[in-house]
Amino acid sequence: MEPLTTSEIILRVLYQFTPVWIALVIVFAASIAFKRRLGLYGKLFDSPVGMIGFALVMFWVFTGIFGAMDLIVTHDPLAQVSGMKNKPPGTPLRSPGDGEYAWYLLGGDNLARDVFSRMVKGAWIVVQIAPLATMFAFMVGITLGLPAGFYGGRLDTALSFLANLILAFPVILLFYLLVTPEIIATGVPNYMATVLFVFPIVFAAVLLNSRFYTQPRFRTPLLIGVLGVMTWLYLSLISTGGYLVNTPAVSIPALPEILDLFDVSGGILVVFVSVVFVNSPTVFRIVRGLAMDIKTRDYVAAAQTRGEGPWYIMLWEILPNARGPLIVDFCLRIGYTTILLGTLGFFGLGLESESPDWGSTINEGRRLLSRYLHPVLPPALALLSMVLGLNLLADGLREESLKD
Amino acid sequence: MGLFILRRTGVMIVTALCLTFIVFFLTNLYPNLEKLAKTQGNFRMSDEAVTSWLDANGLLQPLPVKYGQWLGVLPGWTRSGEDGVTGRCFIGAKPASEAAAEPRYCGILQGDWGYSRVFKDDVSTIIGTRLGLTGKLMFWVLVLMVPSALLIGVLAGMREGSVTDRSLSTFSIITTATPEYVSGVIFIAIFTSSAVGLKWFKGTAASAMKDANFENFFLPVLTISLYGMGYIARMTRASMTEVMTAQYIRTARLKGVSFPNIVMKHALRNALIAPFTVIMLQVPWLLNGVVIVETLFNYKGFGWALVQAAGNNDIELLLGISVVSVVVVLLTQLISDVGYVYLNPRIRIS
Numbered sequence: 001m002e003p004l005t006t007s008e009i010i011l012r013v014l015y016q017f018t019p020v021w022i023a024l025v026i027v028f029a030a031s032i033a034f035k036r037r038l039g040l041y042g043k044l045f046d047s048p049v050g051m052i053g054f055a056l057v058m059f060w061v062f063t064g065i066f067g068a069m070d071l072i073v074t075h076d077p078l079a080q081v082s083g084m085k086n087k088p089p090g091t092p093l094r095s096p097g098d099g100e101y102a103w104y105l106l107g108g109d110n111l112a113r114d115v116f117s118r119m120v121k122g123a124w125i126v127v128q129i130a131p132l133a134t135m136f137a138f139m140v141g142i143t144l145g146l147p148a149g150f151y152g153g154r155l156d157t158a159l160s161f162l163a164n165l166i167l168a169f170p171v172i173l174l175f176y177l178l179v180t181p182e183i184i185a186t187g188v189p190n191y192m193a194t195v196l197f198v199f200p201i202v203f204a205a206v207l208l209n210s211r212f213y214t215q216p217r218f219r220t221p222l223l224i225g226v227l228g229v230m231t232w233l234y235l236s237l238i239s240t241g242g243y244l245v246n247t248p249a250v251s252i253p254a255l256p257e258i259l260d261l262f263d264v265s266g267g268i269l270v271v272f273v274s275v276v277f278v279n280s281p282t283v284f285r286i287v288r289g290l291a292m293d294i295k296t297r298d299y300v301a302a303a304q305t306r307g308e309g310p311w312y313i314m315l316w317e318i319l320p321n322a323r324g325p326l327i328v329d330f331c332l333r334i335g336y337t338t339i340l341l342g343t344l345g346f347f348g349l350g351l352e353s354e355s356p357d358w359g360s361t362i363n364e365g366r367r368l369l370s371r372y373l374h375p376v377l378p379p380a381l382a383l384l385s386m387v388l389g390l391n392l393l394a395d396g397l398r399e400e401s402l403k404d
Numbered sequence: 405m406g407l408f409i410l411r412r413t414g415v416m417i418v419t420a421l422c423l424t425f426i427v428f429f430l431t432n433l434y435p436n437l438e439k440l441a442k443t444q445g446n447f448r449m450s451d452e453a454v455t456s457w458l459d460a461n462g463l464l465q466p467l468p469v470k471y472g473q474w475l476g477v478l479p480g481w482t483r484s485g486e487d488g489v490t491g492r493c494f495i496g497a498k499p500a501s502e503a504a505a506e507p508r509y510c511g512i513l514q515g516d517w518g519y520s521r522v523f524k525d526d527v528s529t530i531i532g533t534r535l536g537l538t539g540k541l542m543f544w545v546l547v548l549m550v551p552s553a554l555l556i557g558v559l560a561g562m563r564e565g566s567v568t569d570r571s572l573s574t575f576s577i578i579t580t581a582t583p584e585y586v587s588g589v590i591f592i593a594i595f596t597s598s599a600v601g602l603k604w605f606k607g608t609a610a611s612a613m614k615d616a617n618f619e620n621f622f623l624p625v626l627t628i629s630l631y632g633m634g635y636i637a638r639m640t641r642a643s644m645t646e647v648m649t650a651q652y653i654r655t656a657r658l659k660g661v662s663f664p665n666i667v668m669k670h671a672l673r674n675a676l677i678a679p680f681t682v683i684m685l686q687v688p689w690l691l692n693g694v695v696i697v698e699t700l701f702n703y704k705g706f707g708w709a710l711v712q713a714a715g716n717n718d719i720e721l722l723l724g725i726s727v728v729s730v731v732v733v734l735l736t737q738l739i740s741d742v743g744y745v746y747l748n749p750r751i752r753i754s
Contacts, residue, residue, distance in 0.1 A: 176714030
């Protein structure tokens with residue numbers, strides 16, 4: 001078979017993305033049709049910058065999801081096909097089997113794997129980890145930042161010192177110290193996960209209790225239900241094989257294996273924990289600053305006069321009024337987390353070396369960069385466009401939220 | 405002001421102590437020590453051999469004691485064996501009489517930064533030379549980044565919403581969205597590889613350590629500057645647009661002052677106060693970029709040393725590096741605070 005020409009490659013790549021295009025069109029048509037009823041999200045479709053950003057982000061989100069369902073990928077991202085080592089884009093397979101895709105659309109990498117499929121699978125890793133890690137970082141930052149800004153005083157001094165301590169650490173040094181097999185063996189990431197992942201539960205508990213504590217009949221079942229589910233998820237998250245930490249020196253039993261919903265492998269867990277750990281202090285500082293600013297407003301004084309408790313004021317008066325900057329920062333921070341994940345991959349930390357995530361692929365390809373460009377450029381451009389989309393989205397949101 | 409600086413210095417020392425203790429703790433966890441013993445000795449060591457090697461090197465003492473010795477507030481360990489006395493403060497085994505003559509304390513406070521097991525050299529020498537190389541890189545980064553970022557920001561913020569503004573803002577957003585390992589790889593691909601064939605620059609900066617010229621040094625400098633540039637430019641733009649809507653600018657316009665004059669004489673000074681703090685706070689971020697770019701371009705500076713030390717668990721070098729980087733981070737924060745007060749007459753005079 002002949003190798004594909006450039007235009008054929010482009011057409012075929014676009015064709016592979018068909019499910020993504022369909023999903024994008026549906027989302028955009030629905031959103032634009034109902035944009036007046038969708039609040040801030042709907043307003044996004046008034047700003048061209050925001051729309052471009054949203055399109056880029058959703059493109060990669062859908063690519064990740066459909067890629068995980070094996071819809072877009074043409075080959076197994078880990079399979080090595082003989083004779084395809086470092087082959088340029090559009091090279092046909094030597095002897096494609098029945099039903100096997102006959103070309104490597106974007107060429108083969110150093111180990112004769114399909115670059116295109118790896119890039120698509122890499123999107124799934126980012127889409128899985130980055131928003132979730134950012135959300136955890138926000139939970140930690142909000143739960144600690146609100147009281148620090150609201151009460152001030154010693155609590156604020158102590159928490160700010162801790163935050164500055166983490167911020168003074170060069171991120172890469174921290175990654176090198178935390179994300180090594182030796183550290184995983186000591187169980188340090190498990191301890192950190194145990195502490196960091198408590199915060200969403202604390203947050204939810206305080207949030208619901210401060211709102212409904214006047215109606216104990218409604219509150220008590222609600223709290224038991226929500227906290228029960230969250231604690232179960234929490235315990236499944238932090239325990240592996242029935243143990244919280246299982247090293248020769250220490251072993252702490254946790255949830256029995258029968259009740260364990262899912263297992264997170266040590267590599268992913270440590271990446272997740274360190275990304276949350278690095279992001280939380282910045283979120284803390286933003287929330288603290290916003291809380292200090294907003295607590296002087298009249299509606300806070302009104303709530304105080306009404307006799308509301310401090311946590312109600314923090315979570316139901318201050319937090320909703322700080323949502324604009326926080327939503328914008330959330331978008332920017334997902335982008336930053338994506339960059340951090342890439343950095344980890346670039347230094348070969350955390351995820352296994354054969355993992356198709358973008359950072360690791362860039363790291364693998366850069367050694368042969370002077371001769372073969374095609375294994376490196378797709379993941380590099382993918383990462384660039386995704387972070388760019390998030391930045392544009394944040395810009396559009398900021399613009400639209402400032403309008404009213 | 406004096407009190408302020410004094411207090412900040414106090415906080416800085418406490419922070420540095422906490423951070424080094426954390427690094428000390430993490431590097432001294434048993435699996436890390438085991439790996440160290442095996443790389444120093446041989447990989448097939450039995451568990452007993454590992455323990456005895458660690459014991460002979462004073463690594464099995466309690467953590468606070470080791471930390472105190474590293475700081476220089478506790479006397480360094482000594483151990484008498486068959487062939488004489490070994491100790492922390494001198495290399496090799498010596499007869500007891502000579503060992504007694506050696507200094508008892510040897511830590512940071514005595515100016516002894518320790519010995520790097522990977523580079524087989526004193527930590528202070530390594531940090532000195534590597535920091536010098538990175539200083540050269542950083543200097544050129546600042547020379548390229550700051551003026552161009554300010555220029556872009558001022559040009560974009562001068563007339564809000566104009567075509568110049570739109571295109572320059574897009575450019576700065578793109579640069580903030582491009583981490584160094586992406587832009588560096590793209591630059592290397594376009595400008596140095598034989599696949600594209602431009603070959604304008606060199607893909608490695610190893611030769612720039614001795615003799616830096618445009619050909620081998622421009623790409624690393626550009627890669628680091630671009631990432632920081634967008635952020636500073638956006639800050640400058642925001643502050644410039646704010647100044648341009650101020651009352652005194654309108655007054656000047658109504659008096660008939662020409663537009664270039666308004667920008668140069670009236671707006672610029674006030675618009676540059678905010679970016680100053682941002683530039684100083686950007687320095688710690690540059691440190692990150694330095695690590696990536698030095699690895700990518702094989703420029704053996706401070707960031708490269710960090711990667712080597714961390715990858716090989718070179719405890720004393722890592723501690724030295726973290727002390728230096730913490731001091732750099734905190735010092736820039738201090739300068740940014742002091743500078744902000746100094747530049748802003750509203751705060752300085754009140």
